[in-house]
Amino acid sequence: MSIVAEKIKTFLNYTKLNLGENALAVALSRAEVAERRADEAESNTVALQSRLDALNSPPKHPPPLVDASLSGWFKHETGELIEGFKIDADDIVLDIGCGDSPFLEFCANQKAEVIFADIDEEKVNAMAERLAQTPAKAVTPLVTDSNPIPLADGTATKVIAMEVLEHVDDPALFLAELVRVGKPGSLYLITVPDPVAETLQKFLAPDSYFMKPNHVRIIQRDQFAQWIEDAGLVIETKKSYGFYWSMWWMFFWACKQDLNPPWHPLLESWSATWGALLSTDDGARIKKTLDDFMPKSQAIIARKPY
Secondary structure: OOHHHHHHHHHHHHOOOOOHHHHHHHHHHHHHHHHHHHHHHHHHHHHHHHHHHHHHOOOOOOHHHHHHHHOOEEEOOOOEEEOOEEOOOOOEEEEEOOOOOOHHHHHHHOOOEEEEEEOOHHHHHHHHHHHOOOOOOEEEEEEOOOOOOOOOOOOEEEEEEEOOOOOOOOHHHHHHHHHHHEEEEEEEEEEEEOHHHHHHHHHHOOHHHHOOOOOOOOOOHHHHHHHHHHOOOEEEEEEEEOHHHHHHHHHHHHHOOOOOOOOOHHHHHHHHHHHHHHOOOOHHHHHHHHHHHOOOEEEEEEEOOO
């Protein structure tokens, strides 16, 4: 019997209220229900405060990095840029459309030779400065539209083209150039925006989002795979990831800010919410489900035949 119920029973006996056994049982039952509800309310309050603390406290690791790691990126222990795409010191890595992403730094820190190209000279120069501080075997920057790629046939052992195909005028010609500069047996990592999130962007993003030099097409999943195979590559793995980023971009348009921090409170709140989700026991499972439902990107790892 609970403490509250015992106290009520003592009080009833003490005052000699002749309620009878049934009335006493009803009173005790009601007391136990009230105590149980009070305990549940206290438990809910503690849980809510824990969630609020998680949202208001900076996470030990930024949610985007945790999210990327759960998607298989940056596997330092195995040397894989993404699961299934290992980089080592013997590799010559070519990244076309490198921008200012962190992927090349991972490859450079594996002591590979890195060649990187972009149409934006400022970004190429900034990347060269960053990579100069790494243990890369060699660093070769290229300012080019990659039509053609200014490299000899069979140069690279690993070829990366992330979020490029949606920009180019002729995807088949671009892919043919990628295949040309890869050695026989070389491995390719190619990504494009997923069509589900991209279709939503048509209703949310400014018109310029779907104008050159930005995205000029939405690439369907089957279409993407067909392009890779038509280029003569053999697909080894297909992946999708990035629900976090799909939502981030939708919120971004509402914030009406440029692509530089400090970030709008809405974006900070979304990042904190996602981090709190990933920290739960079911976080990884929920992320996987949402990534499958509306990923930001689709990725293919493919090999050039020997």
